Each structure stands twice: as structure tokens, then as C-alpha cells.
Amino acid sequence: VDTVLSSAAKQAVIGPGQPFCIIGERINPTGRKAFGAELRAGDLSRVETDVAQQVAGGAMVLDVNMGAPLADEAELMGRAVRLIQGLTDLPLVIDSSIIEVLDAGLAAYEGKALVNSVTAEDDRLEAILPLVKKYGAAVIGLPNDEEEIPEDPARRVELARKLIDVATRQYGIPIEDIVIDPLAMPVGADTGHGIRTLETIARLRDEFGVNMTLGASNVSFGMPDRHAIGAAFLPVAISHGLTSAIMDARSPQIVRAVKAADLLLDRDPWGASWIAAHRAQQAAAQQAAAEQAAAAAARPSP
Amino acid sequence: VDTVLSSAAKQAVIGPGQPFCIIGERINPTGRKAFGAELRAGDLSRVETDVAQQVAGGAMVLDVNMGAPLADEAELMGRAVRLIQGLTDLPLVIDSSIIEVLDAGLAAYEGKALVNSVTAEDDRLEAILPLVKKYGAAVIGLPNDEEEIPEDPARRVELARKLIDVATRQYGIPIEDIVIDPLAMPVGADTGHGIRTLETIARLRDEFGVNMTLGASNVSFGMPDRHAIGAAFLPVAISHGLTSAIMDARSPQIVRAVKAADLLLDRDPWGASWIAAHRAQQAAAQQAAAEQAAAAAARPSP
Numbered sequence: 017v018d019t020v021l022s023s024a025a026k027q028a029v030i031g032p033g034q035p036f037c038i039i040g041e042r043i044n045p046t047g048r049k050a051f052g053a054e055l056r057a058g059d060l061s062r063v064e065t066d067v068a069q070q071v072a073g074g075a076m077v078l079d080v081n082m083g084a085p086l087a088d089e090a091e092l093m094g095r096a097v098r099l100i101q102g103l104t105d106l107p108l109v110i111d112s113s114i115i116e117v118l119d120a121g122l123a124a125y126e127g128k129a130l131v132n133s134v135t136a137e138d139d140r141l142e143a144i145l146p147l148v149k150k151y152g153a154a155v156i157g158l159p160n161d162e163e164e165i166p167e168d169p170a171r172r173v174e175l176a177r178k179l180i181d182v183a184t185r186q187y188g189i190p191i192e193d194i195v196i197d198p199l200a201m202p203v204g205a206d207t208g209h210g211i212r213t214l215e216t217i218a219r220l221r222d223e224f225g226v227n228m229t230l231g232a233s234n235v236s237f238g239m240p241d242r243h244a245i246g247a248a249f250l251p252v253a254i255s256h257g258l259t260s261a262i263m264d265a266r267s268p269q270i271v272r273a274v275k276a277a278d279l280l281l282d283r284d285p286w287g288a289s290w291i292a293a294h295r296a297q298q299a300a301a302q303q304a305a306a307e308q309a310a311a312a313a314a315r316p317s318p
Numbered sequence: 319v320d321t322v323l324s325s326a327a328k329q330a331v332i333g334p335g336q337p338f339c340i341i342g343e344r345i346n347p348t349g350r351k352a353f354g355a356e357l358r359a360g361d362l363s364r365v366e367t368d369v370a371q372q373v374a375g376g377a378m379v380l381d382v383n384m385g386a387p388l389a390d391e392a393e394l395m396g397r398a399v400r401l402i403q404g405l406t407d408l409p410l411v412i413d414s415s416i417i418e419v420l421d422a423g424l425a426a427y428e429g430k431a432l433v434n435s436v437t438a439e440d441d442r443l444e445a446i447l448p449l450v451k452k453y454g455a456a457v458i459g460l461p462n463d464e465e466e467i468p469e470d471p472a473r474r475v476e477l478a479r480k481l482i483d484v485a486t487r488q489y490g491i492p493i494e495d496i497v498i499d500p501l502a503m504p505v506g507a508d509t510g511h512g513i514r515t516l517e518t519i520a521r522l523r524d525e526f527g528v529n530m531t532l533g534a535s536n537v538s539f540g541m542p543d544r545h546a547i548g549a550a551f552l553p554v555a556i557s558h559g560l561t562s563a564i565m566d567a568r569s570p571q572i573v574r575a576v577k578a579a580d581l582l583l584d585r586d587p588w589g590a591s592w593i594a595a596h597r598a599q600q601a602a603a604q605q606a607a608a609e610q611a612a613a614a615a616a617r618p619s620p
Contacts, residue, residue, distance in 0.1 A: 207587065252557040252582065254554075280550060
């Protein structure tokens with residue numbers, strides 16, 4: 017099944033037969049002190065750079081999170097959505113744990129957004145799914161409940177089943193608008209986390225055929241050389257059934273790994289995208305070299 | 319099952335629970351004009367550099383191929399094996415399509431070697447398996463016969479079954495000494511080759527639990543940015559059941575990708591190898607910087 021997101025002018029499709037969907041994770045104050053302080057002061061100017069960098073890096077969808085402590089998150093989310101939709105026509109993910117913030121973001125959004133996220137807890141399902149339905153959005157479902165973030169892939173699949181059942185049967189949200197997060201946890205904390213995530217991905221694919229997304233940076237958290245871990249993890253996860261990830265689109269190594277996975281898994285007809293990206297890279301390098309040479313020639317000799 | 323190779327002083331273990339076994343592919347004149355000419359002249363001096371580079375890059379086993387046209391391949395193989403065993407204690411793969419060359423290499427070799435390779439053709443099985451048995455070696459089996467290199471994973475599995483049956487029943491070679499090559503072909507020639515190889519790997523694992531190896535560089539042949547393709551392909555193949563590869567151990571990007579796969583698939587307890595490799599890399603970079611600074615300080619100012 018394909019999950020189709022849209023802005024006013026553009027679609028992004030998440031699906032098993034599609035090129036992997038890169039969701040840029042950058043518009044988020046978590047771990048960014050200066051950005052957090054600016055958001056508290058109502059200043060969104062930094063968002064422009066964030067959007068430009070991710071678009072340049074190859075993001076196909078952008079995640080928007082305004083969760084800075086003490087900031088007026090709902091007001092910021094509405095403004096951020098309008099601002100970003102003026103800067104790019106990529107579809108957006110409205111990312112918050114607060115219902116009012118999701119509502120403000122969805123109200124401001126033009127098109128079909130992806131809501132990040134709802135858990136399998138009853139009160140969360142009851143609060144968030146009506147919003148998803150009202151705005152005709154798609155939604156990311158996290159297979160955890162009030163008691164636990166389950167380790168066992170079988171338990172994650174069970175909670176995903178609950179999420180899917182409630183969303184489809186009680187709220188009439190079509191299964192193609194439900195994107196399950198198989199839960200990626202740091203291998204630095206427990207080296208078994210990787211295979212549990214991969215097993216969950218394969219089971220979710222086999223059982224429900226749903227689209228999936230996860231926070232790819234989590235996997236390498238706390239380890240050195242994080243980009244190399246992400247660049248190995250994503251192709252493996254894609255080969256098991258992952259169809260999108262919220263990830264660092266500014267890392268050429270990770271983005272290139274995702275594109276290589278598209279090529280290797282036969283989602284890049286004739287390798288055309290791979291070859292085109294290589295040529296664009298070469299052309300950019302040549303232009304940079306030419307500019308450098310011109311600048312050196314224009315400089316007075318010492 | 320574990321395939322245990324050895325030199326006089328050292329073992330290398332290929333197995334699904336082991337760190338991925340990197341077999342260095344470099345000692346081979348294919349595509350190396352100067353090396354080919356030297357081999358024809360009986361000159362093996364270049365091998366020393368090749369060995370050193372691959373050991374430094376992280377090879378655990380070295381493939382040795384002396385197949386230069388018009389060279390005395392059997393004589394060269396015997397000499398090369400003795401020379402290399404004087405340079406390193408890594409176990410070796412004796413690689414040739416000529417029976418006499420395999421015999422010469424195995425006769426010269428101290429320890430338990432891996433023979434590369436036998437196909438599922440009757441005359442090849444009859445000629446090579448007695449040698450494997452005689453020297454107590456392990457062997458790489460290629461699932462193709464006189465008629466075809468099959469595209470269909472099911473047909474590859476069928477030919478692998480024939481290889482395994484003949485080797486174990488008729489020659490008493492234990493299954494742990496049979497390493498099947500699932501056949502990696504260039505995605506640049508056909509973008510379906512990647513998934514056919516991956517499906518073959520998964521089937522061979524599920525059906526026989528055998529160890530596997532393949533020529534990893536084949537996958538990216540003819541495409542730009544080959545190392546990025548190899549660095550994505552190997553982790554995916556490993557997650558499907560590949561336990562070793564004949565690969566370019568001189569590429570840090572590809573070797574690092576393999577180590578990341580070990581970490582992600584829980585074959586690097588506590589991530590100790592990953593962290594140690596990172597520290598060694600940092601230390602090497604620091605030393606290089608210090609040496610550069612010392613050299614600059616010693617230089618007379620202009």
C-alpha cells in the first residue's frame with residue numbers, strides 16, 4: 017500500500033515499491049540550545065536554513081517539531097507550518113506529543129500531513145485519531161502503551177495490531193494512512209536492539225503490509241562514528257521492509273546509503289537516479305574547483 | 319555451523335554467529351596489467367605490498383589468484399603460497415579454475431585452506447572434490463552448471479543442493495567445509511540482480527544453514543561510486559545470511575560498513591570492536607598530524 021502525503025503543490029509517496037522516503041529530522045529544538053532559546057523568544061528565523069539544508073540534502077518530507085520547554089508550542093507550530101509551506105512545497109510531518117499543538121499544526125497546514133504520533137494507549141488513541149480523521153491526515157503509530165516500550169518484537173506487533181484495528185474500525189482511517197514505527201533503540205545501550213528492530217520490521221511487513229518509519233538517528237546514539245552506523249542500518253532496515261525514516265538528510269553518507277539501497281533493491285529503474293546523483297555531485301565539485309581557481313586568479317599576488 | 323580455516327599459526331572462523339569474515343581479493347592479476355606482466359616474468363615482488371595493505375585494512379583471510387595469461391600458473395601458485403605464508407599468518411584461499419594450480423597451491427600450503435572454487439558440473443566435482451578431501455581443505459561451491467548461470471534463486475538453491483549432496487555423500491566432506499557462493503551479479507547490467515542474490519542468500523541459510531561467500535565487487539561493476547554501493551550491499555547481504563565475502567579490504571568505507579553490520583546484528587559484544595576501531599583511527603590521525611607538524615617545524619623557513 018502507498019501512503020500519499022501532499023502539500024498544496026506536491027505529493028510524496030511512501031510505499032514498498034517506491035524509492036525510500038527520506039523525512040528530514042532537523043526542524044526540532046531537541047539538543048539545539050540556541051534554537052530552543054530563539055523559539056522561546058518567538059524567533060523562527062533559523063528554520064529557513066534548516067529547510068534549505070534538508071531540501072539540498074535530499075529530504076522528500078520534513079518533520080516539524082516545536083517542542084522547546086516554556087515556549088508557546090501551539091502558536092509556534094501554526095506559524096512554523098505556514099512559514100515552511102512558504103519556503104518549500106515538500107509535505108510536512110506535524111510532530112508533537114501535545115494534542116493542541118497537533119491541532120494547531122494541522123489547522124495551519126495546506127494538504128495532507130503526517131501526524132507524529134499516536135501510541136497504543138487508549139486515551140492517546142481517543143484524543144489523536146479524531147484529529148487525524150478530521151483533517152484527513154495520515155498518522156505514525158508507536159507500538160507502546162502505558163506500561164512499556166516492549167522489547168519483544170511479537171509484543172510490538174500485537175500493539176501495532178491494536179493501533180491498526182482501532183484506527184481502521186473505530187475511526188475509519190484507511191490502513192494506507194497508518195505508518196507504524198517499529199521502534200529503533202540505541203545499540204550502544206544494548207547490542208540486541210538492532211535485531212529486535214529488524215525482526216519487528218519484517219513481521220509488520222509480512223503481517224500487515226503497512227508502511228513504516230523510525231527515528232534512524234536513535235540507533236547510533238552514544239556510539240562513535242554515527243553516520244557509518246546509520247549508513248549500514250538503513251539499507252538493512254529497508255531490505256527488511258522499512259519504507260521511510262525520520263533521519264538526518266544533511267549527511268551525504270547516510271542519504272547515499274539509502275539511494276544505494278534503492279538501487280540494490282530494484283527501486284531505481286536502470287540505476288538512473290544513482291547515475292544522475294553521481295553526475296550532479298561531479299558537476300558541483302567541478303564548479304567549486306572552477307570558482308576557487310577564479311578567486312585565486314583574481315587575488316593580488318603576495 | 320562454523321567453517322574453520324587455518325594457517326600454521328592462526329585460525330579464521332566463518333560462521334553465522336561470528337564477526338563477518340573479510341577475505342581480501344587483491345592478490346589477483348585480473349585487471350592489473352603491470353602485475354600480470356610481472357607474473358609472466360616470474361616476479362612476485364608486488365605481492366608483499368598487496369598483503370601488507372590488506373592486513374592493514376582488516377582482511378582476515380586472503381584470496382590468492384595467479385591467473386595471468388601465459389604465466390606458469392601452477393609454479394607461481396606454489397611460490398606465492400609459500401611467500402605469503404612467510405609474510406602473514408592469515409589463512410589463504412587458493413583460487414584458480416585449473417586443477418593443477420589448485421593442487422600446487424594446496425600442496426604448498428601449511429594449514430587448512432579454502433579452495434575457490436567448484437561448480438555443480440559433474441566433471442568439475444569429480445576433479446576438484448578429491449583434492450579438497452585429500453588436503454582436508456574447505457571449498458567454495460558455485461551453483462551453476464554447464465548449461466547456465468541461473469537467474470532464478472530456486473534454481474541456484476537446487477544446484478547448491480546437488481553440490482552439497484555430492485560433496486558430503488560421495489566424498490565425505492563435512493557440510494561445515496562447504497561454503498556456497500550465492501552469485502553476485504552487477505546491478506548495472508540488471509537492477510533485479512541485487513534482490514535475486516539476496517533471496518538466494520536467505521534461502522540457502524534457511525534450507526542448509528551453510529556458510530556463504532561472494533565476490534562483493536561484482537555487484538557495483540560498471541556503476542559510479544562503487545564503494546558506496548558495496549558499503550550498502552554487504553550489510554544487507556549479511557542481514558540475510560551471508561557470512562563472508564571476497565572483497566576489497568583496502569576500502570575503509572566498505573570495511574567499516576561490514577563492522578557496522580556486526581554491531582547492528584549483535585556480533586560485536588558491547589560494541590567493543592566498533593569502539594576500539596574508532597579509537598585506533600583517532601590515534602592514527604593524531605599521530606599523522608603530529609608527524610606533519612614535526613616535519614613542518616624541522617623544515618627551514620622560506
